[in-house]
Amino acid sequence: MMKLSTKGRYGTRVLLDLGLHWGEGPILLKDIARRQEISLPYLEHLIAPLIAGGMVKSIRGPRGGVSLLKRPEEIRLSEVIQLLEGPIAPVECVHNPEAYPRSPLCVTHDIWDEVRRAIDGVLESTTLQDLVDRQKQKWNLEHLPRHEKQGATWEDA
Amino acid sequence: MMKLSTKGRYGTRVLLDLGLHWGEGPILLKDIARRQEISLPYLEHLIAPLIAGGMVKSIRGPRGGVSLLKRPEEIRLSEVIQLLEGPIAPVECVHNPEAYPRSPLCVTHDIWDEVRRAIDGVLESTTLQDLVDRQKQKWNLEHLPRHEKQGATWEDA
């Protein structure tokens, strides 16, 4: 239950990859796909909602690629998940209160909303820059040069 | 994303129903199905993991039915969801650390684990008795006799 789909997981890794290459100009989808071990055709679908959401911009043609449209510290994980997976809510009526007039009568509703707020609290307080910083710190702790580890941002799931 | 399936939602309502009838002996599945607006055949499948998990006991034959095996204040929502939906974890590698030796290298892993702990915190701190109390309080606030509202524990989702 309560699983994130690959959309959210892969997509977060894609953005982390872009965050780690922040300021380097357009990044090739091909390179992201290789580093994050995502198939190129599937990556194209993952990137689409990020572009539509104004989080990523793309340039076509030679020397093209994708890059972040906002600075990593301005991108909250809650926005990312929202774009990739839709509203964060364990049950439908929590997200869509107007459609369910009798919700206030049901106590389970209250609990699911508490769960939603708990999830949202974590995602809202985490920015892409936080992920970038944590990743770099992990690499430093290993005393390894960064470029040898750029493929190691997967989560094996 | 992150939706609870009907297993978790319906199952929680079933237990709330049993909590509200705590001490009244075996409750007919038929009655639960009617009050909670769940089809009887489907309810039978919902109740099975609760029985297997030792949370509910059943008695067959005339004057049979199901009832809580533990007191409502001893039943945490986290156990309920665990029984009905399996492990609470937004991604697989968070729940099953041994199987993914490289997880410590991946920062997204850390975030998903924070989300898991946030969810678990809410569910762990809520007991079935809490739900029962809240439900009764809502009914009182409406100044309506309880028996007229026993069907109103759904969540419309």
Added chain:
DNA sequence: TCTATTGTTGACCAATTTGGTCGCCAACAG
């Protein structure tokens, strides 16, 4: 013991979601 009642189990099924692939089109640098 017979019977009606009630829960148990497993087979089965349709719809939806998930996790992709593939081919063609659009844009752009040189």
Added chain:
DNA sequence: CTGTTGGCGACCAAATTGGTCAACAATAGA
């Protein structure tokens, strides 16, 4: 104009979800 690169929609297989149904097991009471 040509090659490179992303955009987009059609299509697909597998798993999950959300059920139904029929046969069976247990038990209370006549």
